[in-house]
Amino acid sequence: MTLVQVAAAAGVSLSTASLAFGEGKPISPGTRAKVLAAAGRLGYQGPDPRGRSLRSGRTGIIGVQVDAHVARAFRDPVVIGILEGITDALADTTTAVLLLPDTLDDAGLHAAPVDGVVAAGCSPHLQRLRDVMGRRSVPVVTAGNQVDDQGCVGIENAAATVQLARHLHGLGHRRIAIVALPPSQVGDARVAGACEVFPDAEIVCATDSTIDAGWAATRDLLERGTLRADGGGATAVIAQSDLLAAGVIRAAEAAGLHVPRDLSVTGFDGIAIDGFDSHRLTTIRQHITEQGRRAAEAVLATLDEGAPLPRITVPVELVLGDTTGPAT
Structure with missing residues (x-):
């Protein structure tokens, strides 16, 4: 069934x-109703979107860059929150979402049928994505990353970590360990913020932002003697995500340390962690879903209105839980 047959059945021109099938097009309500009624009788579903895409130069698809290990990405509450915000922003549009693994090569990025991209989280492949999409004039906006001047909706990670570090300093802590995220804009900024207050802090880099990675990093600190069950070691750990902090707490308590009496622990993100309800983390809460929503809205504004790429800083909150206390 084709539009030619519908036009003939309705007695109108092609x-x-x-x-009749376009939104906001100059056609009377009566004529539109007559065409749509004819289409209904004939079983015509509407113009092929592929043809519309060729005419408009738009695919109607927004790409979302995520971790190449999709199962891991969908276990990360930060990525899930960003995706929730993106889908909220697109709910009343006809725009679809295409996931782009962050290890997709240049050829794959060049061929991806997207009008714009939201980069979710802090991928080490972000700049390559920006470079390839820039050559295609495809806008890229980050969500949940460090604020920069290339199109972003994010937070000031260094300043936020300074808040955490000053909280610990105010409690009398001077010997600090940092369980850092893998190298990235976000991880580097959070390390810089912690070291602004504690320049002599010992740093161990986790392999990932997971509870297991936090556990492994803490075992490393225990083996180094940085943390000691009999006292004399660091009195606080700044973990660069809530998932890492949960792993730090579990490993420290398994080694005989009491949190927060023997060891204060801070996280970052302000997320809910399934199965971790023994403590309320002292952390920085960032508004993750809002970042995803505003990033998707910014991509649409760039495409539809020619708006410049944004530089939006979302505020954060210091949340005091029961995982920090006075240094002993």
């Missing part, structure tokens, strides 16, 4: 029939 161009008039085409207008």
Whole structure:
């Protein structure tokens, strides 16, 4: 069934029939109703979106860059929150979402059928994505990353970590260990913020932002003697995500340390962690879903209105839980 047959059945020209299927097109309500009624009788579902895409130069798809290990990405509450915000922003549009693994090569990025991209989280492949999409004039906006001047909705990670570090300093802590995220804009900024207050802090880099990685990093600190069950070691750990902090706490308590009496622990993100309800983390809460929503809205504004790429800083909150206390 084709639009030509619908036009004939409705007794209108092909161009008039085409207008009936477009939003905001100059066609009278009566004529539109007549065309749509004819289409219904004939079982015509509407113009092929592939043809519309060729005419408009738009695919109607927003790409979302995520971790190449999709199962791991969908276990990360930060990525899930960003995706929730993106889908909220697109709910009342006809725009679809295409996931782009962050290890997709240049050829794959060049061929990806997207009008714009939201980069979720802090991938080490972000700049390559920006470079390839820039050559295609495809806008890229980050969500949940460090604030920069290339199109972003994010937070000031260094300043936020300074808040955490000053909280610990105010409690009398001077010997600090940092369980850092893998190298990235976000991880580097959070390390810089912690070291602004504690320049002599010992740093161990986790392999990932997971509870297991936090556990492994803490075992490393225990083996180094940085943390000691009999006292004399660091009195606080700044973990660069809530998932890492949960792993730090579990490993420290398994080694005989009491949190927060023997060891204060801070996290970052302000997320809910399934199965971790023994403590309320002292952390920085960032508004993750809002970042995803505003990033998707910014991509649409760039595409539809020619708006410049944004530089939006979302505020954060210091949340005091029961995982920090006075240094002993």
